[in-house]
Every structure is written in C-alpha cells, then in structure tokens.
Amino acid sequence: MISKAMVGIAAGVCGTLFIGYCIYFDRRRRSDPLFRQKLKEKRQKAKKQLKENESAKNKLPDFRDTEAVQKFFLEQVQLGEELLAQGDFENGVEHLTNAVAVCGQPQQLLQVLQQTLPTQVFQMLLQRLPTVSQRVAASAASSGAIIEDELE
Template sequence: MPCVRTLLGLLAAVAAGGAVAFLGYCVYFDWKRRDDPAFKRRLRDKRRARQQGADDPGAQLWDPARNEKLQELFLQEIRMGELWLSRGEHRMGVEHLSNALSVCGQPRELLKIFKHTLPPKVFEMLLHKIPLICQQFEADMNEQEYLEDDPD
C-alpha cells in the first residue's frame, strides 16, 4: 500500500505543478498582451467607435436587423396580449400589451387604437401600467450607460 500512496502523492504533485504552470502561462501572456501598445490602441479605437455609435442614435435607429427583431417582438407581444385577453386573463393581457407598447415606434397612435378596441376596464389597467414601463425603460437605459462606461 505505501507504493500506491506514493504514486498518488506523486500524481497529485505533478497535477498541481501543471496547474501552477498553466496559471503562470496565462498570467504572463495576459501581462504581455496588456503591455502591447497596439492592444491599447485597438482597445481605445473600439471604445471610441462604441461611444460614437451611442452618440449617433440615428445609426442605431435604422439598423434593419434590429428593426426586424423589434417588429417581431412587437407582433408577438400583441398576439400574446390578445390571446390572454380572449381567455379572460386581463392582467396577463395588459402585461403583454404594455410590452408591445414599450417597443412600439409610435406609442401614442397605438394607445389611440387600444382606446377604441379594448374594454374600458382593460384600457384603464394599461394606462396605470404606463408609468411602470417608463421607469423600467429609464432603469434599463441607465444600466446600459453604466455598462458602456465600464473600462473593463
């Protein structure tokens, strides 16, 4: 049995040494990468490009891929809202309709349509939900700005 313990001890030492060597390898090359002036320049360029993209909202607004996804989300939320309302689940229906309202490009027009098509009770519930939508949108925007300002 002492032979097995010795062998296991030797294997554990080799594994630990390999882990330490790998960690040292990672730290060394990360240090070399961060010290490289070209890396710092590329990082600054990426940050400037991201900042310019954030400063120019028109560039993001007319991104066709993004608009298609928003349109799909909008239609899906309208369908889900209609489905829940048809089942008599007003709370869930209002939840989905408010999601559709938050991604809609013309929320005032959509509210006018909702006013004429929804039952008064449901429309009232939706109107009470609007301030919560605005607060959530502001919180999401603040979080996004915080993440963009983060240097790492």
C-alpha cells in the first residue's frame, strides 16, 4: 500500500520538476535574440487590428441600402447591450446611440430604452444623441439618402 506521505512526496517532486521545466524554457525563450523583436511585432499587429476593428464598428452604413441599415442597427443594439452587461457604459451607450440615430422610429426605441436602462445610463445616451444624430445626418446627406429627423 502507498502511504499518504509517499503520495505527498511524489506530488512535491512532480511539482518541483514542472516549475523547473517552466523556468528553463522561459529563460531559453527570453534569451532568444529575436524574442523582443517578435514580441514587439506581435504587439504592434494587435494594436493595429484593434484600431481597424474600432473604426469598422463605428463606420456608418450606406443609407440607400435598407438592409445594410437594418443590419447596422441590430449590430449596434447587440454590441451596446453586451457592453452594458459587461459594465462598459461609455462604449455601450455609444453603440446604443448609433442605433437610435439610424432607427426609423427613434421615439419608440427611446421609450423602451428609458424603461430598461438605469437612469444615469439613459441620461448619458440622451446627452450623446444630438452629436451622433448630426454625424448620421451628415453621412446620410453625403450618400444621397433622405432621413427625416423624428427626434425633434
């Protein structure tokens, strides 16, 4: 029979060997002359991809294409809800504001949001709405689409 002490000693030896293995390969990896260069390139690539994703998220659709507008609206609502659920109120409100700005019936959407969102978050949305609405209106005018301003 194997005693508890033997199991403990075996576990300790295995743990020590594993930690030694990790230290050895970490030291070997860090001593690689190209390690810092590869790490820097990896970080730059990730930063560039993040910027591209951020600009793609806020890119407004072609307002002549109703399907693209509907898709954009649904994506913005979904992203806004996800970010609010994660506690990122700034970005969540930004996406919900984009959705309200392109919505065909913004008054009804605002009523629903007023009932479902916390008061502070809804106030943030109302504060950002005029600037985003102007940006959407300018984009729609440049694309040749006609949008009625139902918010006023």
